Amino acid sequence: MRYINAICACLLGLLISTSVLAASPSEAQQPLLLELTEVKLNKALPVLQQLETTEGADMLALFKTMLNGDLYYEKETRRLIAALKEQSVTRYSDLFSGEVLSDLSKKQVRKIKVNNKLRGYLGEAIARMQLNHPDSAVRKDAVRSLFSDLGSNTITLIRDARLKEQSRSVQEAMDVALALYRARHAEEATDRLQAIKDLEGSLEPEVRNQLTQLAENDPSRSVRKAAQTGLDKIDQQAEMYGFINQLFFGLSLGSVLLLAAIGLAITFGVMGVINMAHGEMIMLGAYTTYVVQLMLPNMIEYSLWIAVPLAFMVSGLAGILIERLVIRHLHGRPLETLLATFGISLILQQMVRTVFSPLNRQVATPDWMSGSIEINPLLSLTLNRLYIVAFALLVFMILLIVLKKTSLGLNVRAVSQNRDMAKAMGIRTDRVDAMTFGLGSGIAGIAGVALSQLTNVGPNLGQAYIIDSFMVVVFGGVGNLWGTLVAAFTLGVANKFIEPVTGAVLASILVLVFIILFIQKRPKGLFPQKGRAAE
């Protein structure tokens, strides 16, 4: 949330800076502003520091524009201008008057460069200026971003702001800041003890660092003890939230596995076709997302919703085509099917290389999927992963409904259980086969849309997921959708809990070894089919 807020705040700031008339800079500020356009990158910091403290016009707009990398100056007049980038067009406006300068071309302006040092300073300076911002969320973020840099100037500002502060949560953040300062600088041990008491309950990393320092280095024994007690409490909480965090990581990896495998659960699980081109169906879905964004550059925010049905159609049609042209003719010959679909996967990869280039394509992430929800300083959930967990479950539910409640689903189940009997009952099995394969491939296409937000969209995208997909389906039990669900989440969570201990490389090896052993014991997976369907 903090991250999103920061972005919102910046965007808001930009809007204000470009639309509302800001006061023009004072005489003391003028030479500094001029200097800003002339000074070298590594000498800009003192100029900015002076600007922050010099009386005159509000420098918030300047700092924000600069932090965003949108600050330019006109080469001729050296006046500062803000750039507003909209898709491919860049508009310029005077930073202080807000006047739109439509006749300025790219050649007449030069960017004022920023580096990390300046960005760090600008962030803090903006936070100091925003301690009195009307929005309480902005104020809170401002206070929190100042935790790491509590100088005496900053503390005075926070102290003043604390007197006027009305919002409960901002007050708490300010109290933490003040207590942090006292814990660091107070002369008397009793003051430090009191500060430690005030810090209790806060999970901010800076608080933890401060307590660690006090517990190790404080001259007073009682302070050291109190700090240690506080530290233990925080560590206890950290352990719990760490566990929740890992569980979330596991679920999110599981949901990716589920998405990748669920289409295969139909083509391989239900139909029994070993489809090595499954990964390429995912890839086609991802490329569909890319094409949608390419065609509709103004609708990045909605592109995913447009891409989902399109990807389903593209991959579904490709699947039906493959079924009609190749797989049908190899019915009942699994080895040949495997080889043929492997060949198809290579053809599709090379086709994508030829059409789109071998380079990875850029798929933008919509703003609503960026950033994270911060529940507390120790636990934040990334939004894209949250959405994908929800999306995977949604796709799973829809697929379940299709198979259980629609006539297509009925036919599919009938054919997979007993092809000859279904045929005898008048079901057109070849048509059902094509539809089933199309459905499985279409779902893979949808998975591709989701994966385009997590990984690279390139010709090798499919290969990265094909093994995982087979692993999940086999582990869960062929022909059982619920098995796929449980298997995906089990493997995801197991992987994420092993990873911190062994490292990523060994974790995936261990999971594979586990599956090999498991399949030895239970060749039919977690949920084997029972009864006649199993034969």
Place this chain on the structure above:
Amino acid sequence: MKIKHLVSGIALSMGASVLSISAMAADTIKVGVLHSLSGTMAISETTLKDTVLMMVEEQNKKGGLLGKQLEAVVVDPASNWPLFAEKTRELMTKDQVDVIFGCWTSVSRKSALPVLEELNGLMFYPVQYEGEESSKNVFYTGAAPNQQAIPAVDYLMNDLGVKRWVLAGTDYVYPRTTNKILEAYLKAKGVAAEDIMINYTPFGHSDWQSIVSDIKSFGSAGKKTAVVSTINGDANVPFYKELGNQGISSEDIPVVAFSVGEEELSGLDTKPLVGHLAAWNYFQSVESDANDAFISQWKAFTGNPDRVTNDPMEATYIGFKMWTQAVEKAGTTDVDAVEQAMIGQETENLTGGMAYMNKNHHLSKPVLIGEIQDDGQFEVVWETEGVVPGDAWSDFLPGSKDLIADWTAPISCGNYNTVTKTCSGQNY
């Protein structure tokens, strides 16, 4: 383009081809190009193939070399490491090339190396690598660890005050060796073991959640933290995305990468990367006349105004220039004569200053640190004063501390032990 027509003509008339090849062999100098044009490495290597073709074309416009025209022979080792050895043999025996420009990954170079030494060939290797090698038959025009990794760490330590280090890499030879060198270097600089976190991930890793979360908690211990990334290729994009999503900005924890260049950035959304760092010997954004000319030549050659240039291209450029100079100096394309003539060659860097070929077959080049900008280019924030000579054998690894490479008489050895005063006998 002439050559392409020629080649396609040859392909069309198989009968005539035998004649024309033997006819051309007499009056052309053959330049072998050994870069993958298909498979996973095609992304990076195709660019270098085009660079060599562009340089050949330019040289031919200038009247060729030793009065002969240059002819490029392009083969495709298809990102298949053993195939690099076969294709090298094919280039050397069947096509009888005079020089080879090629390889990207270390494993492909290691695969071609025995063939080169057996047949006494000459190869220019244009990519940054882990060092610990010097062959008589190879010139290394990319950066050795002391021309990329060590200066980057120095920058982070001295200019950004970094105290805690995450060494994150893909699990293969280049990151493992580089991180070993960096770890030894950091410890020599007084960094405690608990302030170094080392992490390896498989190729193409895409689920970075727990690793980034680990980095986040490692970095919240109150000391300035930086990530030194030897993460390779594709895996970088999800890594940077996850950093952005978990709210880690470049001001909090900067990431300095050794494998992310302009070409890699051109395929992705740069929003989450702005402010992160990369260390190279060349950036497209560096303003110099030579660089401007090179960029416009490249754009004209590829016919694409959006094409970017990158560090391995500059390394190819320098290698090619030096080779032509050495051939002219030696007056022949004979490998032994050219090899000796190469040492001491100087040619202009695209970023200004002169590149110098040392006795150990490595270049002296400047080192630049750049911050990623939102347009996919780099803004140089730091550079070394003058050039840094490439070190074949790292001074920070116990096994190679005493080794040097010197291909001039009387040592003439790729791994000469300065303590025991012996050449270990291996060729590399």
